[in-house]
Amino acid sequence: MHPVLDSYLPLFIYALLALAIPASMIALSFVLSTRPSRRTRARTLPFESGVSTGPPPQQRLSVKFYLIAMLFLVFDIEVVFLYPIATMIGDIGWFAVAEFGFFLAMLVVPLVYVWKRGALE
């Protein structure tokens, strides 16, 4: 047999099996369960490993949760600017370090603001 085909043969068999198994499952379930005489509601629902389909029960998350999440997001992303500085810390002058101190000081102002507004309680 041609070497290239030879090396692809296991893959081909594997693909056939991979197709055959789900196809047989669908076919069997169609034959066994969805004949009109037995078509009850539970049988027509798609099988999702025991997780009931349909809308999940209403769970209310506290608005505070969203607030904290958003605050985290907006402060977290500022760290993006700290990574480049960390990798270059040996090459930059004191001026750049001072500049970053200023940047961080500017970040403290909104932190104080949200703290005093009570968003972190």
Added chain:
Amino acid sequence: MSIDTPAIDWAGLSPYFALLGGIVAALLSSVFLRGPARNAAGFAIAALALLGALAAAIALAVVDETGSGMIADSLRRDRLADVAQIVVVCAGLLAALLFVREPDAGERRGDAYALLLSAVAGMALFVAANDLIVLFLGLEWFSISLYILCAVTPERTRSLEASLKYLIVGGFGSAVLLFGAALVYGASGKLRFAEIGLAGPGSDRLLLVTGLAMLLVGLAFKVSAAPFHMWTPDVYQGAPTPVTGFMAAATKAAALVVALRFLTEAFPGEAALWTITLAVLAVASLAVGNLGALVQRDLKRLLAYSSVSHAGFLLMPVAAGNALGGRALLYYLIPYAALSVGSFAVVAARERELGRAVTIDGMTGLGWERPVHGAAMTTFMLGFIGLPPTGLFLGKFYAFSALYERGWTWLMIIGAVFTAVSVAYYLGVVRAIYARPVLAAAPAGGSPPRDTAIDVAIVASLVIAVGTFFGVDPLIDVVTRAVADLTFPF
């Protein structure tokens, strides 16, 4: 490898530091102070910071004989930026006056001042942008401030709605602009405007032109030029009126000045293309704005459509692409900003008096009840038409002259036709103002106390609008020097 410290021009940055200090102080004062002291402190801080920035910008405009770069050339310190900053800061000052008694703002007034300062600072950065990064950062800085500012009265549902709409449409515009910037960067390999201009189209002109088109679309969203204006009426109507006044005046001024600098410096080689594109946008804006305004009953919506139509008038001198056009644009912006803030100030005052949204009928009898407001609004409306004695008369004249010099008589004629159309709705407002009052117009519970701050804002806008007419010679001198550094393609 060591990284050099960029040359930093501290004097040139002084307006930003004034505004930044103001933002910090306003934010902290709004959480550390209580009761009436908070509102008083908020206004005082905003006024001080804006006056400081104004003084700094004026001082820079006096000393800046020639332009220079700031912070590794990413910002430009020249008279064009200085004059634009003066316009934006003045609009901010007038808007701050309107906030003093904004009833819906409640205890968030301190935050509103911080956001207003932030929007002004973003615009000040935007107009000085000398590369694509600062262009995008400045644009987003003031845009995001404005989105929040629209929602600063969260008890009003329509204010939140307006804010979300503005954010979605504005964010769309910004994203288009960003993608355009990326394409231009890809075609030229440069981020600085002047270097993009020098690099030329390189091997891939299609990339550069697509990028230019997307950048223009992004800016057109901010200028609210048709067909990218659809957010304007809703947002102008839904936002708190002081915010609307500021947006109408300052956003347009900032975005047009940036467009002027950016197009002349980065795309001299594509001038034929962008001038005709802007001319098409101008015609579309004139048509949509003027025809749309004809059918409006709500005064804020009418002024919104009027603002779209003026986007058209303001794009005409830029489209002309000559030095006269640059001067015309910069001169036009000064009385236009005053007229915008002033007319929305009158609407804000009337709104508080009536306790509901102001329709054209709601203006009935204003001229008899509040003669100063009525006279001011009449002047503003006549000014928008382009009649003396406001500077817009001369602004339109200069804009038409620039088109004549370019040889685009057809655009002049279209502009003149739509000016004639605009007479109908502007005069409709004036007629309502001087109609005999219907007694039922007075609200239950009596009028609110006289608001000195709003009166000051209205009179100041009136003085600026008329002053630009009588002080045209020194102003033309100023704007001529402001655009002297730019190289115009035609």
Added chain:
Amino acid sequence: MLGPTVAAYLVLSAILFATGAAGVLIRRSPLIVLLALELMLNAGNLALIAFARQHADSGGQVFALAVMVVAATEVVVGLGLIVAMSRKKVELDVDALTELEG
């Protein structure tokens, strides 16, 4: 150059951008619209970084960093507005935001 060419990255970013733009224009849930906006901005970022590598220039990467922060800020503002609206029980459907007629 190793890996895919700049053209491939450009095509991918254009597809992402178009997907995002279609999402903003078609989808009705404001949350999905915000997602689509992020997609548009990040398509721009991808193009910037690809071009930065093509030109061997760090400017595009710096730009992309700045855009990331701006995009996060913008989406946080949008989420804040949506939370404020859901607190007030406004129907969260951009087509239903019709109190402003138009």
